[in-house]
Each structure stands twice: as structure tokens, then as C-alpha cells.
Amino acid sequence: MFDLTGKTALITGATGGIGGAIATALHARGATVALSGTRVEKLEELAASLGERAFVTPANLSDADSVAALIPAAEQAMGQVDILVNNAGLTRDTLAMRMKDEDWDAVLRVNLTSSFQLARACLKGMMKRRHGRIISITSIVGVTGNPGQCNYAASKAGLIGMSKSLAAEVASRGITVNCVAPGFIATAMTEVLPDAQKEKLNAGIPMGRMGSSDDIASAVVYLSSDEAGYVTGQTLHVNGGMAMI
Amino acid sequence: MSDVADRVKKIVIEHLGVEEAKVAENSSFIDDLGADSLDTVELVMAFEEEFGVEIPDDAAEKILTVQDAISFIEAANAG
Numbered sequence: 463m464f465d466l467t468g469k470t471a472l473i474t475g476a477t478g479g480i481g482g483a484i485a486t487a488l489h490a491r492g493a494t495v496a497l498s499g500t501r502v503e504k505l506e507e508l509a510a511s512l513g514e515r516a517f518v519t520p521a522n523l524s525d526a527d528s529v530a531a532l533i534p535a536a537e538q539a540m541g542q543v544d545i546l547v548n549n550a551g552l553t554r555d556t557l558a559m560r561m562k563d564e565d566w567d568a569v570l571r572v573n574l575t576s577s578f579q580l581a582r583a584c585l586k587g588m589m590k591r592r593h594g595r596i597i598s599i600t601s602i603v604g605v606t607g608n609p610g611q612c613n614y615a616a617s618k619a620g621l622i623g624m625s626k627s628l629a630a631e632v633a634s635r636g637i638t639v640n641c642v643a644p645g646f647i648a649t650a651m652t653e654v655l656p657d658a659q660k661e662k663l664n665a666g667i668p669m670g671r672m673g674s675s676d677d678i679a680s681a682v683v684y685l686s687s688d689e690a691g692y693v694t695g696q697t698l699h700v701n702g703g704m705a706m707i
Numbered sequence: 708m709s710d711v712a713d714r715v716k717k718i719v720i721e722h723l724g725v726e727e728a729k730v731a732e733n734s735s736f737i738d739d740l741g742a743d744s745l746d747t748v749e750l751v752m753a754f755e756e757e758f759g760v761e762i763p764d765d766a767a768e769k770i771l772t773v774q775d776a777i778s779f780i781e782a783a784n785a786g
Contacts, residue, residue, distance in 0.1 A: 589749060631745060 464687040467492030470540040471686065472533070474523060474580070475550030477504040479649040480599065483675035484547055484682045489516060491683055493545065496536040523550050523576040524568060533583035542591070545686045546584050548577035548598040548621070555610045566613045573617035578624055581639070585632065594637035595686045598625055599678070602645045602701050618643075622697050629695035638694040642681045645701025648672040669702030711758070711784070712777050718753045719773060722746065732774040747771075754780060 471488045475481040476497035489495050494515040497505045502520045509516040517539035521532040536543050551573045554565035581596050588594025604618025622641050629639035664670055681698050684690050716730050723740050736742040751767045760783040770776050
């Protein structure tokens, strides 16, 4: 089950903890991967650790030309893109009253607009092949909201709405479009929190602990697989029961 | 019948899975041949590939019948 041999996957934000775990998991299931991100050295390190079937296709998703060049670059490296994982994202957290237009625009552009543009660019090939997987990493806050994250939450809710609409458009062509919504995931960022604060966070999670990047990667592997071919327009929440929606 | 018309009809028949007899020059993809909007996008992609022409979005929106497609391609090839 969940064999991805012969499939090709483009992962954006592959230098991050979750993106790296997704790339590693898809690769371990047999997929050829194209790793995208802004930090070329880190991408090359990851590609080297994966060995064969790993390509580096850097892109700055806040730059329109760079977004437009990414799918062609991935297609040139791998022949085609069967699986697109929109994982890249950034935050510019601040209270709404202090949020500048630039903070809003920057987050929406990278998290939402570039994801749509990449999905659109993949569709032609996917429609011809009657197969494709478009998976966007959204967030629990896209559904629940979170103070200080108007821009981020809007971008993540936007991914869910976009995915549902796109899913309805292309379902008849064998293409599925889904989201994975992480809750609290242990990363370098949460690592530095004081223990007392970690305990407080964990108390709000029925599982009593934060999730790992691998928990997210496993959900992406499932949605990428042939076995998930009848699942589309869905958001798979991976959050230890923190929000049951 | 021109070569372009034959090839256009062949693509339409294959893609939409309709009988050859049903496909006339004035057939509308959506109204007469049962295409949905995504089918029309795919037909345009297939025409582009078959004839090596680029059909911009605003022109594609006006290609509603078999004849529209033939006319566009013949004009593009002539230019």
C-alpha cells in the first residue's frame, strides 16, 4: 500500500522541518522528488542525503517570475509533476490593529497566491495524464482562527476554499485536491519555548503532546497514494484531537 | 472538406466520444455535443497540440463550435 514508485513530486518549502519530512517520506515510498525553497545550500544537503531520485529546484515564491518558472523547472528535472505539495508558508504575526498592508500581502502572496499559481501550472499535464495529486499544507488556525494571525489564518482558510473548488473542477479527470491541516507540531520554533508554556500547550491537546513533522508527512503520503484516489476536496486534520472538525 | 476540418472533427469525436454523424461544422461543443466547460478547455489544448498553434484565453472563449475552431486554426496557419 501507498507505493509511489514511478511518481514524481514537487515539494515547496522543502528546507523547513515539515517540508523536509514530507520530501523524505514521499521519497522513501519510491517517488522522485523536486525540492524547492529559497536556501539552495540546505536543499542540496537534503537532496544529497536522499541520494538518487532527488532534484533541487529553488524558487522564491514571493516573486511572480520565480513562481512562474518553478513548474517548468520541475518538469524539466523529473519529466512531469504527478504530485504537487504546497507546503511553503510564512508568518508575519501581529495584532490586526498593527498589521501593515505589507504584512498581509506578503503572507497571502506566498501562502495562497503562489499555491494557486503552481496548481494551475500543473493542471495541464495532470489533465492529459488523467492523474494528479495537489496537496496543500494548511493549518488548524485556518479553521479556528487565532489572535495575531489574521493574515496567516486567512491564507490557510483560503487554501481550503481553493482546494475544494479546484477539486470539484478536476475530479472527473482523476486529479484529487486536498489539504492537510497540522495542529501544534514540534519544530525548531516550539523547541525553544519554556517548559511551563509547553505544558500549557500540551494540556489543550487530548493526545497530551505536540505532533511531529512525520505525522504530517504520513498524511501527505496517504493523500498522494493511489489508495486515496476517491478522497478529494477534503482537509485532513492532524492535531492530536486538539480540534475535532 | 479541408484537411483542418477533418483533423478538428477527429479530435472532437475522440475527445467527446460522440458519433461521427453528429459532428457538423455548426455543432456547438456544449449545446450539441454534450461537452462541459472543462471539456472545452481540453479541446483547445488538443487543438493547440495537433496544429502547433497557440490559442490565447480570450480567443479560446470564443471557440464554441466546430466551425469556430476550424476558422481560428486556418487563420492562424495563414498568418
